[in-house]
Amino acid sequence: MKLYCLSNDPNKPCHILTFREVTMMLDCGLSMQSLLNFLPLSFVPSNKLMNMANWMPCDTSDPDLEGELKENGDRVFVDSPPEFCPPLDKLIDFSQVDVILISNYLCMMALPFITEGTGFKGRVYATEPTLQIGRLLLEELVIYIEQCPKCNFASQWKNFVHKCPYPLNEAFKPKSWKQIYNMNNVNASLSRIQMVGYNEKIDLYGALQVIPASSGYCLGSANWIISTEHEKIVYLSGSSTLTTHPRPMDHHALKNADILIMSDLTQTPISNPDSMLGVLCVVVGLTLRGGGNVLIPCYPTGVVYDLFECLSGKMQESGVANCPMFFISPVADMSLAYSNILAEWLSSVKQNKVYAPEEPFPHALLVKNNKLKHFKHIYSEGFSTDFQEPCVVFCGHPSLRFGDVVQFIELWGNNPRNCIVFTEPDYDYIEALAPYQPLQIKVAHCAIDTSLNFTQANKLIRDLKPKTLVVPECYTQPPVANPNLTELVIGNHPDSTLIPYKWGEVINLPLKRKQGQVLIETNVAQKIVPVEVKPGISLSTVTGSLNVKDNIHKIQELSDIKSKPVKYEWGTLNITEFLQKLSQEGITDAKVESLGGNVVVIHLQAEDALIQLEDNSTHVVCNADEKLRTKLRNIVMQCLKEF
């Protein structure tokens, strides 16, 4: 069994696991850190972005590089459509992948890169919410980028990265970066997904069984259990033990694995989501009361549902209930609608509401009461008439490199009464804001990441007791930003062997299959005659015709051959007893000759035969006289035990 690590970002994982000749891809996350090196895409011309100064590395005068890099403050940005770092394609040919298992909608953004134009022919499994909401995220991304076409594609800069200032000089493998896929690729890719339910047993070629178990992280999020009759591998991706809107995490299913692969732990290891939510509510209240606007860059799904619910309540309490909330995304309407029809995937509190029948999320009611207004874009019909300040705006993209958020920063960035609140943990907010600096708008950092922190993860490992624990290497060392917080690691667990892995590695996992399973059918089973060879241990020979279909082995009765069942002899032949039996049968001229060791030869001169005896073998040598041989055979058998 082998594990390949194709993603550099443990929060956007992508692995290949090979086991029993099945090649599985575990998640296909797309690392988007590369975005921060690009200039934002604005669909109305922006003075600031257009007039940014060109930058050239010192002692370089390559004319092809001219205009590709722009400078703002101490940062350098690439002026080109943004590029993404897809999963590594050098270790494995994607056409060989049999199955892709997707854990949650945040871990599938690279799917079109894997399945389209690569010869991929496998199956893709995901839960219904993962498919439906994942579709929204993929579509939003494509719309954001396609609505701001750029005519020049910069490429020369990749040859000069080493001469660029931080952080561009540390960009990860920029030569492998790719342009985003198009909508046709998205549709083709998603059409390959087969929807599965939690705890649905999925058979893979009869060789393996995979089961998605609720992971509590977001709508439809799952951990995967991959098993045979004898082995169990658990792949743990985005998981949460906190109580929010999704179905709670299913611990039980993950227990006692031979191998536990753990990725996608929290990106905010030192802050706690509840207190961050508290800070957020206070900041929003203060800003609105001060007449300022709040800008919350976000994904169109996920924690944002909890924010609508929580903020609307808090705004009521702070006396700013009149300020509207705007939710702007090309998929805002779909996201609001889908979240309210996925009752079976929600926490029991939310689920119980549909029995009333009421919508599980209050945002349907907020929309009805005009507290929450949603638009596809800021230039959509009705937005300009509905727009009123002060207000709270939720919009994408959290990287601040495209989407309507770019326009809101232009609009509100120079007013210190306004506030931009970062709630999504994916991007460093300082880097996200860098191309817009200097800004007057207040900045609040309240990243809410509900996935497991290190304390929760270590506790979980203690509970689950995997034999082998496989984690990204970076989880075995304190975070780069907090090198002295040595408790922020996956520690050593006495019951589990720890194996770290990193990008580009192929590691062997210690799982040697020794046993399989066969099904013994009635007629064969009836012929089993157990012989107790030791207390509590019985043996019996089994013979049957083997029927193999879909990797399921059945032993059925041999229909036409009426042969006696084969038996085996065991134990040691006692020579005295043997000689006695010979003489009882009238063979009295036996001459015993010891050949040393425990080898003894018995010569039967009159019969022209000899019998060679050893501890574990007896050899009867005689002429073609079958009568004699049968007689000798019977005597040997009487002196041995058989099963």
Add this chain to the structure above:
Amino acid sequence: MPEIKITPLGAGQEVGRSCLLLTMGGKNIMLDCGMHMGYNDDRRFPDFSYISDGPISAFIDCVIISHFHLDHCGALPYMSEMVGYNGPIYMTHPTKAIAPILLEDMRKVSVEKKGEMNFFTSQMIKDCMKKVIAVTLHQSVMVDNDIEIKAYYAGHVLGAAMFWIRVGSQSVVYTGDYNMTPDRHLGAAWIDKCRPDLLISESTYATTIRDSKRCREKDFLKKVHECVDKGGKVLIPVFALGRAQELCILLETYWERMNLKAPIYFALGLTEKANNYYKMFITWTNQKIRKTFVQRNMFDFKHIKAFDRQYIDNPGPMVVFATPGMLHAGLSLQIFKKWAPNENNMIIMPGFCVQGTVGHKILNGAKTVEFENRQIVEVKMSVEYMSFSAHADAKGIMQLIQHCEPRNVMLVHGEAAKIDFLKEKIQQEFNLQCFSPANGETSVITTPVKIPVDVSLPLLKAEAKKFSGLTPDPKRRRTLHGVLLMKENSMCLMDVDEACKEAGINRHVVRFTSTLNINDPGPSLTTAHKIHGYIREKLPLCSVIFSEGEISIESVLVKVEGDDDDQKSVYVSWTNQDEELGSQILNLINHMGKV
């Protein structure tokens, strides 16, 4: 041989009051717990005293409800709260949401309108629903350590499911009511090749092969249109949820297209609520509705308005949907009494009616109907029956059998004569045993044993290697031979040497070598070749290999020695396990030498 036992407490050779008792692997499972709508007395509920005279918790491991129709869940609060059952009850989420509403509705009609006694209360319905565990499609649910259940989409009403149930190596599929053709708001039933030991299928429409859906819809719309054109009133008795939504979608689009003005009413009180359930469980509807629900919710009707009792006597044409569907009580019956004497009016019965109901009577051509208070109603209105009930027809049932490949079939929830017809068809076409027990009668199905046993991989691999090394022959069977090592908690099949090692004993190999002399001048190799050819001819099924002067037949060795003169010594050697073959070959060569 292990057995599966099924006893219908209801739905055995009848329609209505589905309730089956399933016993396998020492577990007792109740499949559906319905009430009979045609009776007002004890006969409406299944006879639970068959199970026990008191509470039945100790005898039933779990209850599974297929869908929210009262003939499948109507007796549930009676069983759990009045007879006494505290174990788990499984149903899908939509069923869990909708069933209590229908139960409450029925309770009101029975107790408050008809004054029936010995009926469950509202609180009992609530307490009963607390025992319900909701399941999602395809989710594998372990009821306890032995019982596993899994729901499949049945397409009969919102949330209707078929259930696969496994205990040990035995398995059963219970269909409840299902529909194999997609309709306006639901998809078609689907199941995988799960090869159960027994498929228990409904057979409401066992003898019908329904004409195309489109024709029936056109026919329905034409009749409604004609009736309102001449100023008549159309009554359509329906259940609150299910067919009603489908017919509403149908009329709504037709009214829109034809620009009709006659009012359509939906007389339920829970119209909006009912439609809300459809909105929230839209993932259970068909592909088309799911795709478009964000833009346009199919269940927001423009032309269909809420009904008020006062409208009964309004002049002019109208179309009214009213509950209940079988015309046995409530508003639909009240409207019927008013409108029946007018020949301009029409009643369309869109579903099956159980015996004893007014619906059943008029469908059988009754021209007058007598009620409890000696009121006699003349039926002059035209009576139309349109099979909109989403049940599988004969073709659909056969399809389902084909899909899931059961070893045995049982037909329930159908009339005896119709069941017999279909039974014969199934036996002919699939060569399957087909059962149809009556209520209280037990069918016993024996199932093959399949004991799962661990097997050592080297044993399997050695066999596979040997098999793939042979020349391909479709007739050749693969044989597996090994030794089963049985310990207290485990069984493992392995190679004999591995087994002896595991068991800590020494195998003792007994070998025989017989020497015979034959006269055959020439080199010994030539003699060996002769023997080789002879054995191949005599034992065509054995694998015979000739190499370096030695012949091996399976594991029997034959060797020839001797100079070029006449006399040759032939050694035949085998282990005791090959005694039969060894002595046979010895005899063969002996015989050859004498020829």
